[in-house]
Amino acid sequence: MYELLKGLRVVEGSAFVAAPTCGLYLAQMGAEVIRFDNIGGGPDFRRWPLHENGASLYWEGLNKGKKSVAVDLGRPEGREIAQRLAAAPGEDGGLFVTNFPVEGFLSYEKLQALRHDLICVRVMGWADGSQGMDYTINAALGLPQMTGPVGDERPVNHVLAAWDLLTGAYCAFALVSALLARMRGQGGREIRAPLSDIGAATMANLGFAAETWLNGQQRPRMGNDVFGAFGRDFTTKDGEKLMLLAITPKQWSKALEALGIGSEVAGLEAEIGVSFADEGLRFTHRDRLYPLFERAFARKTAAELAPAFDAGGVTWGAYQPLEAALEDRRLFKDNPLFEAIQHPSGLTYPAPGAMGTIPQDRRGPVRPAPRLGEHTDEVLAEVLGLGSGEIARLHDAGVVAQA
Incomplete structure (x- = not known):
């Protein structure tokens, strides 16, 4: 105290x-x-x-x-x-x-x-x-x-x-x-x-109320998707679930770099005619982006991805039970x-x-x-x-x- x-x-x-x-x-x-x-x-x-x-x-x-x-x-x-x-x-x-x-x-x-x-x-x-x-x-x-x-x-x-x-x-x-x-x-x-x-x-402060007032209906369910940005849980080669979040342009570029899918995403941008530097567009086209990320995660284990993410400053987190959290030094x-x-x-x-x-x-x-x-x-x-x-x-x- x-x-x-x-x-x-x-x-x-x-x-x-x-x-x-x-x-x-x-x-x-x-x-x-x-x-x-x-x-x-x-x-x-x-x-x-x-x-x-x-x-x-x-x-x-x-x-x-x-x-x-x-x-x-x-x-x-x-x-x-x-x-x-x-x-x-x-x-x-x-x-x-x-x-x-x-x-x-x-x-x-x-x-x-x-x-x-x-x-x-x-x-x-x-x-x-x-x-x-x-x-x-x-x-x-x-x-x-x-x-x-x-x-x-x-x-x-x-x-x-x-x-x-x-x-x-x-x-x-x-x-x-x-x-x-x-x-x-x-x-x-x-x-x-x-x-x-x-x-x-x-x-109201978070925009939930205004969104519904103006649209006439509340936001639909999206599972673990982060609304308005790119974020979701993905499964690694060894079955671990990791949460990946890319809100800022830097977070996005570092995630692509760590996963090695920059060229694939660039090809998708050219096909659709957008730039995913915009977080709203990443959210809008998430159904096209998710398969690229799912395949990239499935190619590597959590132990391989963790140091790559950390080295690139990627925003990510592992799902863990409270028993494991109690042993987490952070x-x-x-x-x-x-x-x-x-x-x-x-x-x-x-x-x-x-x-x-x-x-x-x-x-x-x-x-x-x-x-x-x-x-x-x-x-x-x-x-x-x-x-x-x-x-x-x-x-x-x-x-x-x-x-």
């Missing part, structure tokens, strides 16, 4: 992916992130993947570096504690990340009554408050009908929670932006970030981003710190996720100023719990 946000106190009341990701990124940049959960854990505390000992690897991954408070949110006194944490005083406090509903005990109006300059970033499903999650929003956007093999009408869901992750990153950016505005005297505010709006805006093995630490489950395995590298700063050690309720007494005392007697009373009443 880094210390760019050291001194900031962010309170998180959340579950699942988007909001916890926001808190994770802020914690990895040095903020003190305090997460409150129901005693016994929220709806994501036992979420898969689970280790055989029952620990959620998912929960450990998304909550690294945070503090944990366990409180009974079903009781008025427990809800009051959550409200007071979100709106606790301090120049660097009053920052709240949540995916709780717009209305209810964590509504902005109720929290703002406790602190007028509160900043709240609220993850939502649909902008109208309807229930929605990554996979249902993705289904509504049309992407599953664009994904998958040509000629197959079944929708294909991708396994990456892309809208959750994008929303979490956007919320971290939005919170820091709102904090900068507050520091300039512009007060607090609530920022609502629905997955539906993040998804729709992204589809990804996991020997990557300084990762550090083997002991997690609250008692397991020891590598975990990443802040994803960005700041050459001018030292990346600090990776901090594990907390045990549920590990910091309950500390936070109640230091943030809310409660005395030991009051904290003991709350424990005795079952309102809060310590790990």
Whole structure:
């Protein structure tokens, strides 16, 4: 982690992916992130993947570096504690990340009554408050009908929670932006970030929406073809599948050179009357180009092609399972981003710190996720100023719990 946000106190009341990701990124940049959960854990505390000992690897991954408070949110006194944490005083406090509903005990109006300059970033499903999650929003956007093999009408869901992750990153950016505005005297505010709006805006930003608006129909399935450029998987002589991508003229020329098919492609250009220096034309005529590349790949093994591609600066990649990726020095093995630490489950395995590298700063050690309720007494005392007697009373009443 880094210390760019050291001194900031962010309170998180959340579950699942988007909001916890926001808190994770802020914690990895040095903020003190305090997460409150129901005693016994929220709806994501036992979420898969689970280790055989029952620990959620998912929960450990998304909550690294945070503090944990366990409180009974079903009781008025427990809800009051959550409200007071979100709106606790301090120049660097009053920052709240949540995916709780717009209305209810964590509504902005109720929290703002406790602190007028509160900043709240609220993850939502649909902008109208309807229930929605990554996979249902993705289904509504049309992407599953664009994904998958040509000629197959079944929708294909991708396994990456892309809208959750994008929303979490956007919320971290939005919170820091709102904090900068507050520091300039512009007060607090609530920022609502629905997955539906993040998804729709992204589809528009990338041209997907405009393409469909103007053409009257969405983009058809293209299998593994890269839209608008030359890119696809090809099979080598020894059966390995390699991804080749040629977007720029240099990438294209180097690929032809490495594969030894420059003259064949030049002949095709002369026949059609085009120049494949244009990436759009490479895409338009890909069905004529693919056989030339398929034959070239089939003549050589992956071990022969790899050094030729690398020597020419060709953009390519091998398909490999995660087991192999874990041994890849550029990804996991020997990557300084990762550090083997002991997690609250008692397991020891590598975990990443802040994803960005700041050459001018030292990346600090990776901090594990907390045990549920590990910091309950500390936070109640230091943030809310409660005395030991009051904290003991709350424990005795079952309102809060310590790990």
